[in-house]
Amino acid sequence: MSSRAARTRSAATGWRRASIKASAGKYWAVFRTQLVNSLAYPMDLLGRSLLIVLFMWIFMNLWRVTYGSTGARSIAGLTLADTMWYLMMAEAVMLSKRELSDTITEQVKDGSVAYLLNKPFNFILYHFAAGLGDTILAFAGNLAIGSAVVWLMAGPPPGLAGWLLAAVAVVFAWLLDFCFSALIGLSAFVVEETNAFRWIYQKLLLVLGGLLIPLDFFPAWLQTVAFNLPFAWIIYGPARLFVDPSLTRLGAVLTQQAIWLAVFGCAVWLIYRWAVARLAVNGG
Amino acid sequence: MPAVSVRNLRKTFQTKRKAAGLRGALAALFRPAFQTLDAVRGISFDMEEGELLGFIGPNGAGKSTTIKILTGILHPTSGEASVLGRVPWRQRQELAFQIGSVFGQRPQLWYHLPAIDTFYLFGKIYELDEADLRRRIALLAEAFEIEQLLETPVRKLSLGQRMRCEVAASLLHKPRILLLDEPSIGLDVVAKQRLRATIQRMNEIEGVGVLLTSHDAGDIEALCKRVIIINDGEIVYRDKVSTLRRRYLTVKHVDVRYNEQLSPDFSLPGVEMLKVGRFGAKMRFDARVTPVEPVIGALAAAGGLADVTVSEPTLEEVIGAIYARAEAENE
Numbered sequence: 001m002s003s004r005a006a007r008t009r010s011a012a013t014g015w016r017r018a019s020i021k022a023s024a025g026k027y028w029a030v031f032r033t034q035l036v037n038s039l040a041y042p043m044d045l046l047g048r049s050l051l052i053v054l055f056m057w058i059f060m061n062l063w064r065v066t067y068g069s070t071g072a073r074s075i076a077g078l079t080l081a082d083t084m085w086y087l088m089m090a091e092a093v094m095l096s097k098r099e100l101s102d103t104i105t106e107q108v109k110d111g112s113v114a115y116l117l118n119k120p121f122n123f124i125l126y127h128f129a130a131g132l133g134d135t136i137l138a139f140a141g142n143l144a145i146g147s148a149v150v151w152l153m154a155g156p157p158p159g160l161a162g163w164l165l166a167a168v169a170v171v172f173a174w175l176l177d178f179c180f181s182a183l184i185g186l187s188a189f190v191v192e193e194t195n196a197f198r199w200i201y202q203k204l205l206l207v208l209g210g211l212l213i214p215l216d217f218f219p220a221w222l223q224t225v226a227f228n229l230p231f232a233w234i235i236y237g238p239a240r241l242f243v244d245p246s247l248t249r250l251g252a253v254l255t256q257q258a259i260w261l262a263v264f265g266c267a268v269w270l271i272y273r274w275a276v277a278r279l280a281v282n283g284g
Numbered sequence: 285m286p287a288v289s290v291r292n293l294r295k296t297f298q299t300k301r302k303a304a305g306l307r308g309a310l311a312a313l314f315r316p317a318f319q320t321l322d323a324v325r326g327i328s329f330d331m332e333e334g335e336l337l338g339f340i341g342p343n344g345a346g347k348s349t350t351i352k353i354l355t356g357i358l359h360p361t362s363g364e365a366s367v368l369g370r371v372p373w374r375q376r377q378e379l380a381f382q383i384g385s386v387f388g389q390r391p392q393l394w395y396h397l398p399a400i401d402t403f404y405l406f407g408k409i410y411e412l413d414e415a416d417l418r419r420r421i422a423l424l425a426e427a428f429e430i431e432q433l434l435e436t437p438v439r440k441l442s443l444g445q446r447m448r449c450e451v452a453a454s455l456l457h458k459p460r461i462l463l464l465d466e467p468s469i470g471l472d473v474v475a476k477q478r479l480r481a482t483i484q485r486m487n488e489i490e491g492v493g494v495l496l497t498s499h500d501a502g503d504i505e506a507l508c509k510r511v512i513i514i515n516d517g518e519i520v521y522r523d524k525v526s527t528l529r530r531r532y533l534t535v536k537h538v539d540v541r542y543n544e545q546l547s548p549d550f551s552l553p554g555v556e557m558l559k560v561g562r563f564g565a566k567m568r569f570d571a572r573v574t575p576v577e578p579v580i581g582a583l584a585a586a587g588g589l590a591d592v593t594v595s596e597p598t599l600e601e602v603i604g605a606i607y608a609r610a611e612a613e614n615e
Contacts, residue, residue: 040437
């Protein structure tokens with residue numbers, strides 16, 4: 001619907017309803033504003049990206065020894081360079097995620113959640129748009145610095161296909177991670193402290209998500225477990241696609257992501273609606 | 285139809301109670317004790333379209349809870365409310381287009397960005413078209429005298445400047461009702477006056493209704509025609525501000541100085557002498573009991589007047605008296 005038509009109707013009823021275009025425009029504006037906000041402190045942004053240098057250096061030393069001692073050129077189909085580029089992508093995804101669960105928990109605890117509820121937008125989508133604005137910049141920084149380091153230590157990166165396919169999978173990985181963050185954050189409505197859940201989630205990503213070790217190196221039974229859980233499709237999926245791009249693999253990753261998104265997306269939606277209805281704002 | 289209508293509104297919060305110390309913490313773990321807090325206990329009131337209504341009360345009286353129910357953020361425990369014909373907690377999003385709100389203790393402007401960035405963001409959120417938004421920003425910037433501030437990061441503004449930007453932001457979408465929760469908190473006298481003047485002007489120009497909560501009687505006195513005083517979740521007083529003055533500001537304090545010496549037993553009928561000196565006196569009387577005219581006449585007749593000051597209690601003192609009376613009635 002054009003904005004003119006929307007306005008005419010609003011004039012007739014005195015009340016308006018958001019058209020899809022106007023709704024999309026809102027979240028786009030939130031995303032852009034957060035982007036600009038994150039750019040307000042370029043040194044901070046750079047500082048956050050330096051951590052990946054340390055991680056890559058440690059991983060390089062670790063895996064150089066491992067590959068050296070086995071004498072094999074590749075383990076489970078991954079060369080040393082593949083492993084390093086895999087870990088770089090995995091860390092870039094992990095390090096650029098905003099601690100959204102923390103933000104939501106704080107907002108629930110100190111009552112400021114209320115002040116995002118009296119605007120004509122959806123609280124959950126608002127956070128997603130704002131989170132994305134922050135994440136994209138951090139991801140770009142991590143990717144640039146991480147790539148430079150790994151290139152120096154382990155050789156040239158995967159081809160263009162790897163970058164493109166990984167980019168698609170990373171967007172869905174963020175969405176899926178957002179669902180987990182939102183669930184942890186919203187649990188603050190019931191339990192007062194959510195640090196434990198956050199800690200567990202991070203460790204699940206570390207081990208079963210493939211952040212520490214590519215899942216291909218696990219014994220078969222553990223691989224089966226990991227592949228049937230959502231965590232692998234946040235970290236392992238995009239990172240593995242990056243070093244071994246193929247449309248078959250992309251299809252498999254996206255299918256898994258779509259299934260888990262449907263499950264956890266619905267959960268977030270239901271819990272959000274339930275939580276808002278029983279909201280007790282602190283500091284009333 | 286009134287713009288805001290509230291009937292028997294109640295809000296009860298359940299809070300966990302913990303006794304002090306480790307023992308208390310352990311006890312709460314196994315058998316949590318809840319205590320019920322009645323934040324709002326069955327209040328009813330109306331607000332007309334375009335009205336400036338003051339909502340006043342001490343901290344924890346239930347002012348903010350009421351405002352949060354009216355914006356649709358909180359569901360009441362029982363009772364009814366309608367804002368512009370809508371039930372706020374069921375039609376929160378629709379209502380959001382028609383009401384603006386400022387919560388003095390919760391900034392909505394993005395802290396690290398210039399206010400103009402938040403203004404453009406709000407323009408999108410409230411679905412204003414680009415040209416309308418520009419005109420609106422220009423108009424509000426002039427009214428609030430913030431033209432020079434719009435491009436400065438909000439964190440670098442003074443509290444008074446920031447508050448004017450906050451209120452301007454809440455008016456961008458031309459709301460019919462503005463809910464201001466403690467807008468003057470922490471402001472100095474000059475900043476307060478400036479903010480009040482602007483709110484008043486916007487009310488005159490656009491007819492936006494303002495429901496203002498404050499614990500500062502000065503805000504209400506300067507802005508509102510009608511006031512509701514709330515204490516402990518109940519309405520203890522509601523009437524015109526002018527009536528409040530007339531009814532409660534009847535005690536006059538008089539400070540008088542003479543050019544010649546007074547006799548030490550100087551006194552007037554119906555007037556309580558607080559202090560009598562050699563050249564002057566301080567006294568108090570209730571104008572409902574003792575008419576003003578004979579008192580002033582007698583003062584003039586007593587000798588050559590050098591100076592006379594008649595003062596009334598501040599609205600603050602009056603409200604204090606109303607709270608005290610309400611509490612005495614409860615006991």
